[in-house]
Amino acid sequence: LEKDTYGGSFLYHTENNQVMVGFVVGLAYTNPYLSPFEEFQRYKTHPAIRKYLEGGKRVSYGARAMTAGGLMSLPKLVFPGGALVGDDAGFLNAARIKGSHAAIKTGMLAAEAAFDAVQAGRQSDELTAYPEAFKNSWLHEELYKARNFKQWMSKGLYLGTLMVGIEQKLLGGNVPWTLHHQHRDHEMLRPASQCKPIEYPKPDGKLTFDRLSSVFISNTNHEENQPAHLT
Numbered sequence: 001l002e003k004d005t006y007g008g009s010f011l012y013h014t015e016n017n018q019v020m021v022g023f024v025v026g027l028a029y030t031n032p033y034l035s036p037f038e039e040f041q042r043y044k045t046h047p048a049i050r051k052y053l054e055g056g057k058r059v060s061y062g063a064r065a066m067t068a069g070g071l072m073s074l075p076k077l078v079f080p081g082g083a084l085v086g087d088d089a090g091f092l093n094a095a096r097i098k099g100s101h102a103a104i105k106t107g108m109l110a111a112e113a114a115f116d117a118v119q120a121g122r123q124s125d126e127l128t129a130y131p132e133a134f135k136n137s138w139l140h141e142e143l144y145k146a147r148n149f150k151q152w153m154s155k156g157l158y159l160g161t162l163m164v165g166i167e168q169k170l171l172g173g174n175v176p177w178t179l180h181h182q183h184r185d186h187e188m189l190r191p192a193s194q195c196k197p198i199e200y201p202k203p204d205g206k207l208t209f210d211r212l213s214s215v216f217i218s219n220t221n222h223e224e225n226q227p228a229h230l231t
Contacts, residue, residue, distance in 0.1 A: 001039065003157040005029045006150070009043060010097065011052060018059070019052050024066070024097070027185040028154060031195040037063070038200040041208040045201075053207055061214040068094045070150055071143040072181055077134065078126045083110045093142060095149040095168055102139055109133045145173025151181060 001007045006026030013019055023040035044053055067073070067090040074091075077084050085091070086103035093102065113130035117123070134140055148167060153160040167175055203209045 001025070002031075005031075005034070006153045006160070007039075008097065009049075011049060019056075021049065021053070026068075026150075026153070027065070028183075028188045030188050030190045031198065032189055032192050033195060033198040035198070035200065037211060037214075038198075041203060042200065044207055050207065058209060058214075058217070061209075061218045063218075066092060066099075068092055068150060069181060070094055071140075071147045072151070072178070077131045078128065080126055081124045083113075083127050083130055085110045091139070091143070093146050095146040095164065102143070105137065105139045106134065109137065147173075148175070148177070148179045151179035 006028060007024050009021075009023045011019055011021045021044065023036070023043045025034070025036040025039055043049060067087060069090055070092065074089060075084065077089060085106040087099050089106065091102035091106050092099035110127065110130045113127040113133065116129060117125070117127060146168070149164060152163040152167070155163070167173060201208070
């Protein structure tokens with residue numbers, strides 16, 4: 001990625017000589033010619049990654065959008081008769097690229113609040129005990145320490161990495177300042193006429209692949225007569 005585009009990657013070893021490889025692109029990128037899918041394909045050709053994939057077989061594929069704004073982007077967590085928990089609400093530690101533990105913890109906190117409400121004979125009101133319990137939990141403390149991560153990374157590769165290193169590694173997230181999001185991600189996109197087109201290499205069918213065959217093995221299924229959801 002260009003130095004002003006936020007992103008990252010991972011490669012995990014698993015059983016049966018398999019690896020799981022992924023590539024993340026922040027949706028605040030400015031160039032409309034940028035394709036997260038194509039960037040991922042190109043990423044796999046990097047010498048440090050290629051050596052783990054060459055000669056192997058692609059067995060599955062998937063893609064999703066992550067709610068990565070962190071603590072500063074959390075919405076109101078409760079409404080009459082319901083609550084927001086897990087990744088959809090934004091409980092993700094983007095600095096660690098980890099959210100499963102946060103999703104489980106918020107589910108537990110919401111369940112405890114719901115159980116108490118049912119025991120008290122309440123229904124269709126707001127589970128105010130849930131957000132209160134979250135604020136007093138270890139999860140809130142963890143996300144609070146990582147609250148500035150995405151805001152710093154939006155400053156670019158060099159300044160962003162430097163400040164994240166100082167905050168997270170040297171100071172453990174215990175800093176007196178809080179950075180706030182200044183814009184929505186999509187507001188950063190520039191007109192194509194102001195940007196340089198990106199020429200991506202064609203897929204070779206061995207290490208890099210096209211979209212259609214990737215979606216085919218993503219286990220995505222829907223009704224054949226389902227109306228188009230894009231307008």
